[in-house]
Amino acid sequence: MQLVRQAEKTARARRWGITVGAAGALVLIGVVGSAQHSDGSPSESERREAESALRLTTLGTLRAPVATFALEGRAATVRRVERDTVRDGVPGPGYDPARDAAPAGSSGAAYGVAPEDAFDSAGAQTSAQAQAEAARTATAWNWGLARVPLLPPPPPAVKPRLATPPGLSRGPGLPPVITRVPTQDRVVFLTIDDGAKKDPELLQMLRELDVPVSAFLTDELVRDDYGYYREMRRLGTAIHNHTLSHPNLRRLSAEQQHREICGQQDAIEREFGERTRIFRPPYGNYDADTLQVAASCGISVVPLWSEEAFPDRMDFGRGDGLLLPGDIILTHFRGRGQWRGEMPDVIRRVVDLATEQGFAVGRLEDYV
Ligand SMILES: [Zn+2]
Known part of the structure; x- marks a missing residue:
């Protein structure tokens, strides 16, 4: 997997004592504690590859000082303990009473109350777990996430x-x-509409960060490159219906709506091999005909949204700046020219907001 390879390359760079110059080098050398050449001289291409991996990690490290120990598995595990448990009576930011609170009468050790030796026993985590956690940490910093x-x-x-x-x-x-899913799970869902901008960096980000998203596609906007969305689907993105040509459905007859919605079902089946049962009307506009027509071509749920994400801001439907469990977040496949940023900026904003408020991004299709 890409994350692990990145971590491996970075680790190799450290073993070889490769630095990336100036401030970045100082930070990492401080962490590594060893700048010795331990296994002979690397080839020029190996050195370049490792150096590039290290530079990525180092940039991330500088963005977030806490990542100084990003590639040290034990430290990553300790951070998880800090995040999800109560220490000295203070809950960590990831602490969820519903999940982590110890039942009355229990010692709490298996729950969210960190036992005295939690930080020592953390070192006993399997190295595979620690490596996976470290790789997640490194990837988060590489993409400029705050956490x-x-x-x-x-x-x-x-x-x-x-x-x-x-x-x-x-x-x-x-x-x-629906505008949100009725659940107590600390999850929100990220949905991306239309399909005009096919940003390769978005694919890379989804691949590396493993953030689940759902795409609502309009044939007219994606038909020049369905391959892009097939690749996105291969990475785990579910593909749903957003009509053939993105009209305001309220202005169309039932027959015209049938063509828009059921026609897009056919296009999705043709391009992806199977139909969807999830449909979102353009602009969130629909009428009774829309729902009848949608039901007739296999639609079982119509998710609207609670929040809308942009590269430089969030619009909160409830206006309070807070996410709730099960909220559905809308954004669009766009880029500079349509708004002030690129797709990774939007994903970063949504994921950081979710993390900051103690939510994970979940898979909408697991819940509806
Ligand atoms: Zn749309």
């Missing part, structure tokens, strides 16, 4: 029952329209 993203909990054994909230169209047999 290591939280891992989502296991998917629910039974999906939550979805109901359309008051004020939105509903009726018997119609797919529920």
Whole structure:
């Protein structure tokens, strides 16, 4: 896996005592504690590769001083303990009472209360776990995240029952329209719409960070390069329906809506091999015909959104700046020219916000 390879390259650079010059070198050499050539001279290409890996890590390290120990497995594990437990009566930022609180009468050792020796026993974690954690840490810094993203909990054994909230169209047999998923899990969901901008860096970021997203595609905007979205799907992104041509469905007859929604079902099946059961109307605009038509072509849920993300800001539907469990976040496949930033800027903003508020980005399809 890419993360592990990156960590391996960086570790090799350290063994060889390769530095990246100036301040970055000082930081890392301080961590490594050894600048000895231990296994002979590397070839020029090996040296260059290792140096480049080290530079990436070092840049990340400088962005976030806490990452000074990014590649030391034990330190990563200790950070997890700090994050998810109560120490000296103070809960860490990742502490979740529902998940981590010790039941009355228990010692708390298996729960979120860090035992006295937690920081020593942390060293006993298997090296594979420690390496995976270290690689996640290094990757987070490499992409300029403020913190290591939280891992989502296991998917629910039974999906939550979805109901359309008051004020939105509903009726018997119609797919529920939702703006968030009813769950207590500390997860939010990231959905990306339309498909105009096919940014290769986004693929790279999704590949390395392993952040689940759901794509709602409009045929007219993606048909010049369905291959891009096939690759995204291969990386784990689920592909959903956002109509053929992105119209305001409220202005269309039922027949026209049928063509837009069911036609896009056909396009998705043609390009990806299977249809979806998830549909989002452009602009969030729909009427009773929309839901009837959507149901008739296999749609079982219509997710709208609670927040919208941009490279330079978030719009909070509830206006309070706070995420809630199960919130659905909307953004778009765009780039400079349409807004002030690129796709990685948006992903970074969403993931950092989620982490800061104690949420992981989860897979929408695990819940609806
Ligand atoms: Zn759209």
